[in-house]
Amino acid sequence: MKRFLVVFSFLSFFSVFSQTKVGGIIVDESGQPVAFANIIFKDSYEGTITNDNGRFYLESDDTYETIVVSFIGYETKEIPLPQKVNYDLEIVLNETAEQLKEVVVYTGKQSKKDNPAIEILKKIWAKKRENGVRKFKQYQYDKYEKIEFDLNTIDSAMIKSKLFKGLEFMFDNLDTSRVTGKTYLPFFLNESFSRVYGDNQFQREKEDVLGNKNSGFEGNQAITAFVEDLYSDYDIYNNYLKFFDKSFTSPLSKTGVDTYNYVLSDSTYIDDKWCYNIIYYPRRKNELTFKGDFWVNDTTYAIKKINMQVTKSANINWVKEIYIEQDFDVVNDSVFLLKRDYMLSDFSFSKKEKSKGVYGKRTTVYDNYAFDIKRQEEFYKTASDPYDPRIFRRDSTFWKNARLESLNDDESGIFKMLDTLKTVPKFKTYYDIVSILSSGYVEIDKWNIDLGDIYSTFGFNDAEGTRIRAGARTYFGQNDTWRLEGYMAYGFSDRKFKHGFSGKFLLDRKTRLILSGGNRRDIEQLGLSLTSTNDVLGRSIASSSLVTVGSNDRLTNINLSTLGLEMEPVKNFRIRFGGSFRTLGSALPDAFSLDYVDADSPTGVSSEVKQFDLTSTLIYTPGKRTIGYGVERLNINDNHSTLVLSYTKGIEGFLESDFDYERLQFSYKQPWQIGGFGRLTSSLELGKTFGEVPLGLLSVVPGNQTLFSLYNTFPNLDFYEFVTDTYATLHLEHNFNGRLFSRVPLLRKFNLREIVALRGAWGQLSDENIALSAPTNIPLIAPDEKIYWEYSFGVGNIFKILRIDFNFRGNYLDNPDARRFGITGTFGFNF
Structure with missing residues (x-):
């Protein structure tokens, strides 16, 4: 959690526009927000669902002129979009004059009987272990991952504040989020490319990291460790998905029917495969649940596309939004493989709509799958060294070929911005303050020594009375092969000095x-x-x-x-x-x-x-x-x-x-x-x-x-x-x-x-x-x-x-x- 505070406190500091953007609020006739209403671009499968407060945002790279708004018990509405960008819409839904049978089936405590969405869910459960790489004896694939942090909800008052005086050039790379519609400023980007090998017979898997590129905080492994913990891998077919050390009920879980309401909303062809669209939303507030929808194939019952958004009422701190989407590729009639995984987290001290925060985004792209290439078991026991210096020195040609998804303009601009930022004294002052508060040590770079930790400076006990302490440690970098550390302390009641010192030496890295x-x-x-x-x-x-x-x-x-x-x-x-x-x-x-x-x-x-x-x-x-x-x-x-x-x-x-x-x-x-x-x-x-x-x-x-x-x-x-x-x-x-x-x-x-x-x-x-x-x-x-x-x-x-x-x-x-x-x-x- 300390790592989160470091990222949030310190790193709180576009040129490519999609074709259609729309956002606003859905209310009923009395003006009350309608949570979990469905919004979709007409004649497409691109859509979203309103949050607990009835608000939504939707955008697409394509041009659309109409959105369709629907919810059980209300009349479906088609809303024309006069412009490419349409914000702050207020859409009123009217209750249906005729109560349909589906209303009885899908509202309140949902009946499992005669609900086609539940019947489809049962077939997903039966087939879930037959899809993906687990279907083959051996597998391998390429994996490209980029992790980005952005300061969000940028406004003119922030740009003109004294905090950023002299750092105005940072705001040249502003863009808007396709998930929330908010402006954001990218400030951290990490890319990695690896090749993954697995054998389902040996129950072994290994990942060889071939390249790693950091946008400027390569010395701060606390950030990297936080990111690694935050974005651990997950399987949407599991009953529970773990994020932020908490278990969220998966919408594909066998216990989901007791947690979510499901609605069979639509069906259409996606990549020449007929798919059903199922909308889901939680029955109760404050639980660790999602809202969203998924598309599932009608023969394999494999998920083609899913999005999951944590409800604002979920009992989780310091995170205002969590948005996840996964796309699967159709290999043949019976195999769907994960193609793209995207996750966005909005870290904020408040869950209010206009509160500022930090986006943490991970995009993982998978490609070049190959199957049934047999290797000896010893192959999987020998892992590559992820800290090999050559991995961090890959040239532009390597990255041009390794990026399974190209960087957009604002992502590319991070590298240039941070190179400039490091030369600004004011930025270094901010960095030093947050570094001291998070680690407890004051860095003295010219001596390669840290003073501290500052949190142990004062103490009290019956024997010493008031006690003061001062310490230091050697610090050339976070991967030092040796470290010396010590302290001196004095008690004002017993009038005695105390001390402690230690040394650690890494003799063999392997x-x-x-x-x-x-x-x-x-x-x-x-x-x-x-x-x-x-x-x-x-x-x-x-x-x-x-x-x-x-x-x-x-x-x-x-x-x-x-x-x-x-x-x-x-x-x-x-x-x-x-x-x-x-x-x-x-x-x-x-x-x-x-x-x-x-x-x-x-x-x-x-x-x-x-x-x-x-x-x-x-x-x-x-x-x-x-x-x-x-x-x-x-x-x-x-x-x-x-x-x-x-x-x-x-x-x-x-x-x-x-x-x-x-x-x-x-x-x-x-x-x-x-x-x-x-x-x-x-x-x-x-x-x-x-x-x-x-x-x-x-x-x-x-x-x-x-x-x-x-x-x-x-x-x-x-x-x-x-x-x-x-x-x-x-x-x-x-x-x-x-x-x-x-x-x-x-x-x-x-x-x-x-x-x-x-x-x-x-x-x-x-x-x-x-x-x-x-x-x-x-x-x-x-x-x-x-x-x-x-x-x-x-x-x-x-x-x-x-x-x-x-x-x-x-x-x-x-x-x-x-x-x-x-x-x-x-x-x-x-x-």
Whole structure:
């Protein structure tokens, strides 16, 4: 989501006209807007449907003199078009004097019986797996993709504003959108050309990128990563289509008959194939649905053409419009192949008609299909390098042949405009401001250093009082093969300096062999995670939270040094091996003790733990997508599972290490998209420590005394309330994305989202470990008699940025100062 804000905030900054343009509003006799009315150019299959507010826009490269407007229950009207451009029309539809049978069939809660549109849908479902490239043993095709961002709703006031003073030349390339009719200014364009190979017998596919061309922000992989995540591939035949991390019900879904109304509107020849036209629109508001129409062949029941437009009432933030259209090519009587895929998203802070925003547009063209060319399975295992420098240096001859769809004049003008823009100091100032706000770092280009991050500058906790921090990192580019980073901090209450520094070096790009190490001496709130921290730069929010629940005085002085190797021999499978040496002691000994029984100590008790560990970790993230090839890559998606298996060996005596023990840990995190019912996130963690260790090395069930909702913690547990050496925890959190609230009339307009969660923890603590630790001020207990559990009810999307959770404790209510109920919250920009 941060990437979206970068694109929207910073990049908020025609010469080819189609032959016919028309726009306006459709109303009934009382002046009320008619949503989902059908508008079509007479004697054509080019049309659109009005939005929730009765508004429409339609254009064509051909010249038409009449549009036909129709809707069930109203008289069909033919409206002459006196000019090529006709805006702000107001068309009044009159109710039909005679109620036809079709009105009964297609309005309200639709009857499935005797509706010809539903009968056609059933045949589409039966045939959907017989169309496209899946019909052949092997396939290959060329794929050309262009992604463009535009500033939209340009008016004279914007052009003359002080913001763009000195940048007026940018507006020389204005054009109007064929989907919305609004003026727009292109400012970003990325082109790529690739060849795709697939084998349905091996169930394998690979894509070789042969060329990539960027219009000017090639250094900003955050934009590229955002685009990659935004425009992930989809199949219209699937029951649900995922956009912006939400599942929209497809109009071709088997559950669509419970979500949409369908109308068989027309039939005609398209490319010598007789096709039916079916209009669809949602039954209810606020749900994740589309409106639009599709043309389907009468024999293969393959889709020839479809358009889908998200309704304005859909429960999605920061996006005013989503428009999708796909065209399919007729290969023969039985095969229809995807020819062109177009998607437009209008990002805006408001859904009002005249609000300004940013268009994100992707056009993908497919051609040169070939089938049943057999290749060995090894062929599909060897992928090309998408970051090969030659791919980014293709000449004009290559692109002339590679463009399966030519650039229009405004797209071609982007390259020239941005070359000029980069030379303007005012533009660079805007770029720097937004870059700092989005990344948190101030770039010092001449030294190749970034200062920051600025969001960690100030903090507060019981041990340090007010704290200030300053840091820096090396930065030559986003694909650096090495990076150094560090910080210094000072606490005004304890009057001590703290520090942290780390280094990462990519030794081999193919296997992603990375050497890393660092040292950290600081104050931290341990016990927020069941796994021991080896992060020498990270800092938990609990260590700097201004407001806490109860006394937040169980803080630890930590001096941690690490050295490790990591490699990725197979995609998304990483192996880590490393060593760490840590010294742990209480930061507030009067309130919190890490003392343990030590026969070698003159007092019989030691208050500081010194420990050397060797750790081996296996990490598997199937489906994870990244971008970049440097030592630090950007993640594109978050819908992948994560499995971690870790083995730690503590070695006594080495570097004066205190304890000999072994620890085995496993965790599994999985997001689940439950069709139209939202998103479930589940996490399972298991662990056991073999050997005797003190409190500082035990596994603490993660409590949360902050006012922030932190996933994988227990918000009604205090820090160190439960301590274990053997544990199992489970977290389940489901976000319905407003599906329930949308059915409640009084809540529907607020677009709220409901979240429910259930958490549980079980653990044991041996008598030997209890006896070894000697804390005098906290009890050492584990949830071994019964599983500790909590549940929560949350309301999200309050003012589009706020989520509040109401947390309830299920048991162990007799524990000292047990918190039965608590409220936590979080802020964030989410779609």
